[in-house]
Amino acid sequence: MEIERKWMVKGWPQDGTFPLLVSHAMRQGYISVHPTVRIREERPSDGPAEYILCFKSAGLLAREEIEFPIARENFDKLETFIGLPLIPKERRTYLLPDGLRLEVNLVDRGLDTQFMYAEIEYPTVEAAKAWKPSSVGLADYLNDEVTGLPGQSMGAYWLQTRGGVS
Numbered sequence: 001m002e003i004e005r006k007w008m009v010k011g012w013p014q015d016g017t018f019p020l021l022v023s024h025a026m027r028q029g030y031i032s033v034h035p036t037v038r039i040r041e042e043r044p045s046d047g048p049a050e051y052i053l054c055f056k057s058a059g060l061l062a063r064e065e066i067e068f069p070i071a072r073e074n075f076d077k078l079e080t081f082i083g084l085p086l087i088p089k090e091r092r093t094y095l096l097p098d099g100l101r102l103e104v105n106l107v108d109r110g111l112d113t114q115f116m117y118a119e120i121e122y123p124t125v126e127a128a129k130a131w132k133p134s135s136v137g138l139a140d141y142l143n144d145e146v147t148g149l150p151g152q153s154m155g156a157y158w159l160q161t162r163g164g165v166s
Helices: 072-082 125-130 154-161
Strands: 002-009 020-033 036-044 050-056 065-069 087-095 101-107 115-121
Touching: 002 125, 020 072, 020 154, 036 072, 036 154, 050 072, 087 154
Parallel strands: none
Antiparallel strands: 002 115, 020 036, 020 087, 036 050, 050 065, 087 101, 101 115
16 A cells, blocks of 8 residues: 655755655656556666556555566566656655655656656555644645645656556
8 A cells, every 4th residue: 555645846855954865767657547557667876777567546645556576678668568758757765854755756857847746655544644744844845735636646747748548
């Protein structure tokens, strides 16, 4: 089960505010959006690339998520099958004082459609609903929550900018 909240943000958190755990260069594309079937290449700054096939159920705050590692060759075949440019993302993951992880993403860097968003995953729905950005000094940074708004997923962004599947 994936339980996460999402915010639109403007820029990375200030340097030194929270420890940076890892940064990733990513590319992702969609075979289907309803239900979500996605491929993703994740290249951490400190290691080799991983290739992932992901399935997600419907939902906004909480939804089922199943991920499988796949071979690079299969990723390449699925990318060719999709036939559209994958979405490039840069993700930086920060450790928050309460032990949660803040993932900040820069999407489509340099394009007119470029934007940034942040996500935090939680152990339970109750914990997600109870958590306040002010509890870790992020009230100003995380002030534009879009968790419950339809059309704010990366799948919706894929349809808006790449077309293709539904």
